[in-house]
Amino acid sequence: MNSRERVLKALDHEEPDRVPLILGGTQSGITKVAYNNLAKYLGLKVRELPIECRCQQLVDPEEEVLKRLGIDFRTVTYYGGPTKKWKNIEYPDDSFRDEWGIRWKRPLGGHWYDMVEHPLANADVEDLDEYNWPDPRDPGRTEGLEKRAKELYEHTDYALAIGMPMYGMTFERAWYLRGYVKWITDLHQNPKFATGLLDKLVELSLRFYDEILSAVGDYIQVVNVGDDLGEQNGPIISLDLYRRMIKPWQAKLYRFIKCKTDAKLSYHGCGSMYAFINDLIDIGADILNPVQPTAAGMGDPERLKHEFGDRICFLGAVDTQRVLPFRTSDDVREEVKKRIRGLAPKGGYVLGAVHNIQPEVKPENMVAMYESALRYGRYPLELR
Numbered sequence: 001m002n003s004r005e006r007v008l009k010a011l012d013h014e015e016p017d018r019v020p021l022i023l024g025g026t027q028s029g030i031t032k033v034a035y036n037n038l039a040k041y042l043g044l045k046v047r048e049l050p051i052e053c054r055c056q057q058l059v060d061p062e063e064e065v066l067k068r069l070g071i072d073f074r075t076v077t078y079y080g081g082p083t084k085k086w087k088n089i090e091y092p093d094d095s096f097r098d099e100w101g102i103r104w105k106r107p108l109g110g111h112w113y114d115m116v117e118h119p120l121a122n123a124d125v126e127d128l129d130e131y132n133w134p135d136p137r138d139p140g141r142t143e144g145l146e147k148r149a150k151e152l153y154e155h156t157d158y159a160l161a162i163g164m165p166m167y168g169m170t171f172e173r174a175w176y177l178r179g180y181v182k183w184i185t186d187l188h189q190n191p192k193f194a195t196g197l198l199d200k201l202v203e204l205s206l207r208f209y210d211e212i213l214s215a216v217g218d219y220i221q222v223v224n225v226g227d228d229l230g231e232q233n234g235p236i237i238s239l240d241l242y243r244r245m246i247k248p249w250q251a252k253l254y255r256f257i258k259c260k261t262d263a264k265l266s267y268h269g270c271g272s273m274y275a276f277i278n279d280l281i282d283i284g285a286d287i288l289n290p291v292q293p294t295a296a297g298m299g300d301p302e303r304l305k306h307e308f309g310d311r312i313c314f315l316g317a318v319d320t321q322r323v324l325p326f327r328t329s330d331d332v333r334e335e336v337k338k339r340i341r342g343l344a345p346k347g348g349y350v351l352g353a354v355h356n357i358q359p360e361v362k363p364e365n366m367v368a369m370y371e372s373a374l375r376y377g378r379y380p381l382e383l384r
Helices: 003-011 032-041 063-069 125-130 145-155 171-178 180-189 191-216 239-245 247-260 274-282 301-308 329-343 363-376
Strands: 051-053 073-077 089-091 095-097 103-105 114-117 159-162 222-226 264-268 287-289 313-318 349-353
Touching: 003 159, 003 349, 032 063, 032 363, 063 363, 073 145, 073 191, 125 191, 145 159, 145 191, 159 191, 171 180, 171 191, 180 191, 180 239, 191 239, 191 247, 222 247, 222 287, 239 247, 239 274, 247 264, 274 301, 301 313, 301 329, 313 329, 329 349, 329 363
Parallel strands: 073 159, 159 222, 222 264, 264 287, 287 313, 313 349
Antiparallel strands: 089 095, 095 103, 103 114
């Protein structure tokens, strides 16, 4: 069974020959420092790879590494490619302003960039029509994209995925623009502004995905969407507020995507997502990523599988908060066995790290994760 067949079978809730593996992209990727450490550990020449996502400092793993680890996915695009009409505004303090008007800064000695200015922090609803929004149809976003996707589809047997064209799509992108506290306040006290901003974001998202999926929709197997709705200790907003103020806009976007491609819809949501899973299934999510086991409600894989496993697939789940960065390789192997035992029966599971692999993760633990997955993830499963 080749990689594409393996992934499609698993995502159809059937047992393939083994659990599929993922590394790459914007939600299951690897930071530059961690990747260089991995390449060196594998005895490969460390090359200066381009940064695919500046804020998270992600690189696209080289083919030799992906093959060594048994990875079944290849990423077609991260955030839609460089634009031709916009160039980031750079500042001398290692900060920059992106095409959304958000300013990002890397702290001294840090590995990634954090938001330090939110351009709509003081905006009124009337300002939304006048704001200088990004151009979803900038030709740079899809330049060469169809050719790359077609070549990968026709000349390899890997499963192909595309990243989100922007960080977050509705709820999360709104707080990037507005500021976290103001956005949560808007949802409760300023619904006119909140719905106006959501209208704008979904309108832009529809155009982003229209451009990208018109180019690659016939070739890909997974399309990524998402908004972080949870944090470590529980949901960020109530289920009732989500259903009133976020779900209808997400549903509109996901319906459009599913009209443009037969690819499975992978929803990325960090933190405690348990309360929202039924609703995400209702609006078309086929996959839940990253399945963060250290967050409230997410730590029991058997429970998740029992309640939702016949209706949604799980992707990720190997703990990057405690196990991968701070435990031994033997602990990593036990973690992998636990996730396979809980999530892999009857298919419906793709194994990978919870979100992106950070610089603190030792390369021997990365190798242990994938090697043990290849060993213990073969069907029929024999884990106890």
